[in-house]
Structure formats: C-alpha cells, structure tokens
Amino acid sequence: MVRVTEGVRDDDLKALYRDPYISRVGHDYRPASPIDHPLVTYLSAWIDDVFVGAFMAIQQTAIEIEVHALLKRKAIMRSRELGMAFIDWCFTKPIERITAWVIEGLESAKNYCLRLGFTFEGIRRSACIQNGSLKDLYMLGMTRQQWSDIK
Secondary structure: EEEEEEEEOOOHHHHHHHHHHHOOOOOOOOOOOOOOOOOOEEEEEEEEEEEEEEEEEEEEOOOOEEEEEEOOOHHHHHHHHHHHHHHHHHHHOOOOOOEEEEEEEEEEEHHHHHHHEEEEEEEEEEEEEEEEEEEEEEEEEHHHHHHHOOO
16 A cells, blocks of 8 residues: 655654665755755655655745655655655645756656656756756646646
C-alpha cells in the first residue's frame, strides 16, 4: 500500500537530506537541510508502512505551490504512485497550479515530472550553481484542470 501523510519526523527528514541519492540534486548556495518556514509543508511517503521518503510543498502564492520530491532509491518502483498521491494532496488545497523546478542535467527528475503529467513550461537560464557549474533550471507545471483530466 502506498500513502502520503502530512508531517515528517525530524530524524527521518535529516536522514533524507544526508542521503547521497537525494543530496545530489542540491544547489551550492544552499546546504542540503530541512527548511523550517511557515509556508513549507513536508509530507511522509510510505510503502507498506515503511518510510521511503518525503515530499516538500512550498506555498509560493495564494494559487501556486512549488513541489519537491525527496524519495529514497528504494521508492523508485512505486514513485509514480507516491507522486500522484502527493499531487492529489496539493490539489485538495485552494490552488490553481503546482510548479516543479529541475536542475539542468537531472533528466531522470525532469522525466519523472513529465510522467506524472507536468508540462514543460520553460527554462530559467543560468539560474543556479551546482558542483561549481552554472546550470539552467527547467520549469514544469501542472494546473488544476490538467490534474482533473489525468485522475
């Protein structure tokens, strides 16, 4: 059984950010660590009652949530189901869209978003530094209407 629940235990969240599989997607200017802010919500990802990662939702505006996945390698086989459960949670909120930013070169992350139903919306050129290299950011989005058509 796959499920996503609001909240993550502090120890689990800190361990996720230390996981090399997850921390490889980090930016040079921001340490890989939990974000403690009132506009940030973490959700736990579960497979058969085993914690397999988390999702992060950042309320950007009254109608938009920025989304991030922090899934362990062992969650890959069920990542689509987990992602769909997270998106469903997002659209229970009074928003109109979700946005995912993916660093250039992380094609598996970009493809994950596309398989979940996101639309490629553009590129922010030279928008971050990763491992000392200037990188573009891909912008992917999904509207409430898209989500209702998918599910």
